[in-house]
């Protein structure tokens with residue numbers, strides 16, 4: 247609701263801006279000859295000072311509470327102060343006979359107000375939808391988790407932010423030969439490390455892998471050699487090889503570049519499948535594509 251309130255303030259700012267433009271244009275077309283007294287200019291000057299002080303105070307408060315609504319309100323004060331300042335400029339210009347200055351100043355103020363409204367709504371919408379994480383954030387998480395003993399790989403990191411709330415989920419690769427108890431302990435270590443670093447309760451997903459399996463090693467190095475330089479693929483993971491009497495299957499997941507569209511992704515996976523089928527003809531290939539914004 248806080249973000250909705252911020253959005254409403256932003257819309258009101260834009261509406262006010264448009265109204266000011268209307269009256270400013272009419273004053274440019276038919277300027278009224280007003281000779282303001284100096285004392286009037288002084289009074290308005292004092293109110294500007296007062297408003298600037300309240301704006302600073304509101305901004306100081308909003309920095310402490312980190313509230314979007316208060317921040318928008320601080321902007322409202324700032325807009326007020328700047329527009330009153332421009333009114334003073336117009337009044338002084340009026341005393342010297344430049345009567346159209348009033349209208350032009352009004353136009354400037356209006357554009358400034360609308361610009362402010364757009365900025366405020368942008369940041370409110372970002373908070374509402376949740377921004378995609380920066381690559382530094384993702385690498386930070388990866389670095390912390392990779393250091394933990396028993397973790398063979400980290401992938402599908404997803405970080406969401408809604409307002410000030412943060413959600414982290416992550417896949418970890420653990421040797422399939424580890425006991426369930428050990429796997430649980432490793433996952434718990436990941437949870438503790440992330441909650442200490444980011445004050446979040448992460449979701450940890452365990453993927454068993456078989457790094458000692460010679461076929462896994464073969465496929466892994468083939469993927470490294472053939473596909474690690476392809477920019478469409480940002481990461482491959484969860485590589486497993488299943489060999490039964492009837493079926494031999496190579497399974498793994500890939501993360502694709504965010505710039506790749508759906509048909510590009512499908513085409514890319516087809517290429518990987520074909521190259522693997524060529525290299526390992528007795529195996530079927532199954533590739534799982536991770537959703538977007540997993541790293």
Ligand SMILES: [Zn+2]
Nearest residue numbers: 402417453484
């Ligand atoms: Zn996974």
